[in-house]
Amino acid sequence: MTNPIDATARVALEFQAQQLRMINERLSYVRALLPNESVDWRGPAQELFDAGVRELHRDCARARTLIDTAEQRTMAALGLMSSRVG
Amino acid sequence: MSDELVISGGGSFAVATDEMLGSAASLLRAADMTRDIAGSVRMVDARLSIGQLESLGIPTGVALAEDDLNYALVALEELAQRAELLSVGVRFAATSYGLGEAVVEATTRRVAANVAAVLGFLFPAWAAALVFTTPALPMLAGIGIAAYLLTRNNSDLLNAETTAGPLNELLSDPAFVLALRHGVMTVDEFSAGAWGIPPALVSILSTASVIGLASSAGSIQRAGGVAGVLKETPVRLIGTTPPAPVMAAKTVQERVSRIPQPSAEHPEQVRIEKYETPGEPPRFEVYIAGTVDFAASGTAQPFDTTSNVSNAAGPHGGSVAVVAAAMREAGVTSESPVTFTGHSQGGGTAARLAESGEFNTYAVFTVGGNTGQIPIPDSVPAIIVEHTDDLVVASGGLQDNRHALVVERQAYGGTPLPEGVAVPAHQLTQYAETARLMDQSDSRELQDAAHRLAVFGRGATTATVTNYHYERVLP
Numbered sequence: 001m002t003n004p005i006d007a008t009a010r011v012a013l014e015f016q017a018q019q020l021r022m023i024n025e026r027l028s029y030v031r032a033l034l035p036n037e038s039v040d041w042r043g044p045a046q047e048l049f050d051a052g053v054r055e056l057h058r059d060c061a062r063a064r065t066l067i068d069t070a071e072q073r074t075m076a077a078l079g080l081m082s083s084r085v086g
Numbered sequence: 087m088s089d090e091l092v093i094s095g096g097g098s099f100a101v102a103t104d105e106m107l108g109s110a111a112s113l114l115r116a117a118d119m120t121r122d123i124a125g126s127v128r129m130v131d132a133r134l135s136i137g138q139l140e141s142l143g144i145p146t147g148v149a150l151a152e153d154d155l156n157y158a159l160v161a162l163e164e165l166a167q168r169a170e171l172l173s174v175g176v177r178f179a180a181t182s183y184g185l186g187e188a189v190v191e192a193t194t195r196r197v198a199a200n201v202a203a204v205l206g207f208l209f210p211a212w213a214a215a216l217v218f219t220t221p222a223l224p225m226l227a228g229i230g231i232a233a234y235l236l237t238r239n240n241s242d243l244l245n246a247e248t249t250a251g252p253l254n255e256l257l258s259d260p261a262f263v264l265a266l267r268h269g270v271m272t273v274d275e276f277s278a279g280a281w282g283i284p285p286a287l288v289s290i291l292s293t294a295s296v297i298g299l300a301s302s303a304g305s306i307q308r309a310g311g312v313a314g315v316l317k318e319t320p321v322r323l324i325g326t327t328p329p330a331p332v333m334a335a336k337t338v339q340e341r342v343s344r345i346p347q348p349s350a351e352h353p354e355q356v357r358i359e360k361y362e363t364p365g366e367p368p369r370f371e372v373y374i375a376g377t378v379d380f381a382a383s384g385t386a387q388p389f390d391t392t393s394n395v396s397n398a399a400g401p402h403g404g405s406v407a408v409v410a411a412a413m414r415e416a417g418v419t420s421e422s423p424v425t426f427t428g429h430s431q432g433g434g435t436a437a438r439l440a441e442s443g444e445f446n447t448y449a450v451f452t453v454g455g456n457t458g459q460i461p462i463p464d465s466v467p468a469i470i471v472e473h474t475d476d477l478v479v480a481s482g483g484l485q486d487n488r489h490a491l492v493v494e495r496q497a498y499g500g501t502p503l504p505e506g507v508a509v510p511a512h513q514l515t516q517y518a519e520t521a522r523l524m525d526q527s528d529s530r531e532l533q534d535a536a537h538r539l540a541v542f543g544r545g546a547t548t549a550t551v552t553n554y555h556y557e558r559v560l561p
Binding site: 006008009012013015016019020022023026027029030033034035045048049052053055056059060062063066067069070071073074076077080081 | 142147171176179
């Protein structure tokens with residue numbers, strides 16, 4: 001029989017993993033909203049705009065990687081707990 | 087063909103492409119969404135504290151996940167702030183550019199007016215010499231073309247032969263069209279100078295708006311009247327189509343496609359859609375055709391050159407009379423909410439009807455209209471679509487309806503003009519393409535404006551459409 005504390009922990013971890021997956025999906029929508037480097041700007045304004053856009057994409061990618069890593073660590077912990085119960 | 091839309095006006099000095107404005111809107115949405123996501127991350131983070139991890143015996147690797155989430159929060163906050171800042175930056179750039187453009191336009195206008203007044207004053211003795219030496223040659227060409235457009239008395243003004251090949255290329259060149267717009271604005275100063283009024287006085291009269299495109303058109307019409315052309319007549323109803331059920335236009339493209347294009351088989355120049363909802367006054371969508379006959383006399387067609395000149399001069403044009411009569415026939419009262427949609431002369435007619443204050447105008451939407459110098463009231467939301475290579479738009483002068491949302495596009499940017507089509511950028515099919523691009527745009531300005539038009543006919547329990555055919559009563 002499964003230890004009730006373990007069961008609570010597993011539910012908590014499963015919920016966290018599920019939430020993190022959803023967060024990453026939402027972040028992909030944010031990624032789609034970010035503009036790409038523009039063809040309409042010219043000169044220094046274009047450089048400023050493009051630099052700003054690159055920063056945004058970098059921030060977004062960093063956030064996605066961190067959320068992804070957090071999800072993987074959560075899944076790994078779940079795996080460990082399953083093997084401990086088994 | 088260019089897919090780039092340039093958006094300006096709407097009560098703002100900003101001038102930007104729809105891509106820029108779309109980016110600004112998307113960036114704000116991204117910032118809002120990112121803040122929501124950060125809230126979710128905080129919630130996940132708060133659910134499992136380190137203490138809880140230990141008490142539940144959860145493997146310590148998850149504690150590292152908590153660190154990841156904290157770093158992710160920092161990244162998300164930065165992302166939201168940066169997105170917001172970039173959005174503000176895009177709008178600031180658009181406004182700065184627009185302000186600069188407004189200053190340049192005002193200066194160019196003043197200089198062109200003064201040059202025209204001096205030229206007129208010296209005319210004819212010095213005019214020829216100045217034509218070949220002045221740097222304002224495009225302005226002079228504009229004056230000439232404007233006078234030609236306003237006075238030419240024949241029915242093949244815009245036929246394929248007269249505007250074929252190189253001439254069509256010239257007439258469709260955005261630089262030439264812009265010069266024409268300035269030229270049209272200076273016809274009055276040129277004429278006043280030619281009448282012997284000192285240039286300094288002309289300048290004062292012009293600044294005080296005592297003279298302008300309307301007074302020039304009025305003078306041309308009076309002079310034409312002496313010669314038996316450009317004379318207004320009463321109009322009469324010839325026929326209507328039976329009322330038929332209709333659905334409200336959902337998109338801008340659909341709206342443009344509903345503008346009448348009179349033919350021998352379907353000569354109706356005005357389309358009126360009536361939307362009824364119990365307990366509310368009926369609402370009316372009025373669609374107005376463009377110029378049908380370019381003759382300046384002897385035609386029964388009220389959508390002719392005479393009406394074009396009359397519309398430039400004031401509110402007494404034949405096409406204005408036609409639409410007002412059709413509206414009365416359809417049951418429109420001064421209280422009925424009305425939206426006007428027009429192409430070419432239909433745009434100018436729509437602007438004149440909105441200006442008259444006789445109707446409860448909900449919105450004005452024009453494509454390729456010569457509306458620049460027709461003052462649409464500030465209280466009336468207006469969307470004005472103009473092609474920068476459309477000569478007809480330029481004949482209306484510079485666009486002074488600052489509160490209107492102005493959408494510009496070069497219809498034939500980077501592509502050859504079609505053979506045998508006179509002033510191709512003025513064709514309704516080209517404006518339908520621009521409307522399609524407007525429907526697809528991410529620009530908040532365009533989306534809000536399109537939404538305002540789309541909701542007008544919504545929720546009606548009964549909707550019918552009737553088309554009206556009018557003719558002039560010839561003496």
